[in-house]
Amino acid sequence: MGRTRDYNSHMIKTLRESKAKLSELVDMASRGQDVLISVRGKVKARLTRAVASTRSSDRALWVRELRKLQKSCSRKVASPTVNDILAQQRDDRT
Numbered sequence: 001m002g003r004t005r006d007y008n009s010h011m012i013k014t015l016r017e018s019k020a021k022l023s024e025l026v027d028m029a030s031r032g033q034d035v036l037i038s039v040r041g042k043v044k045a046r047l048t049r050a051v052a053s054t055r056s057s058d059r060a061l062w063v064r065e066l067r068k069l070q071k072s073c074s075r076k077v078a079s080p081t082v083n084d085i086l087a088q089q090r091d092d093r094t
Contacts, residue, residue: 010034013025025047031049034048
C-alpha cells in the first residue's frame with residue numbers, strides 16, 4: 001500500500017485504496033495514526049482514533065438534571081383524572 005503524507009504527516013489514501021484496505025486503516029487509526037481519505041485529489045474525510053467516552057459521569061449528570069427538572073415541574077395539588085372529569089360532566093347534566 002503506497003504511503004502519501006501531507007505537511008502535517010497524516011497518511012493520505014484515495015477512496016479506492018481506503019475501500020480495499022479499510023480494516024488495515026482502522027487498525028492504524030486505532031493506534032493513533034490519522035488517515036486522510038481523498039477523492040479526486042481533495043481530502044474529504046479523516047479516520048482517527050475514537051476517544052474514550054465518559055458515559056458514567058454523563059449519565060450521573062443527566063440523572064441529576066432530570067431530578068431537578070422533575071422537582072421544578074411537580075405539582076403540589078393533584079390534577080383531576082380523566083375519570084374525575086367525566087364524572088363531573090355527568091353530574092352537571094343531571
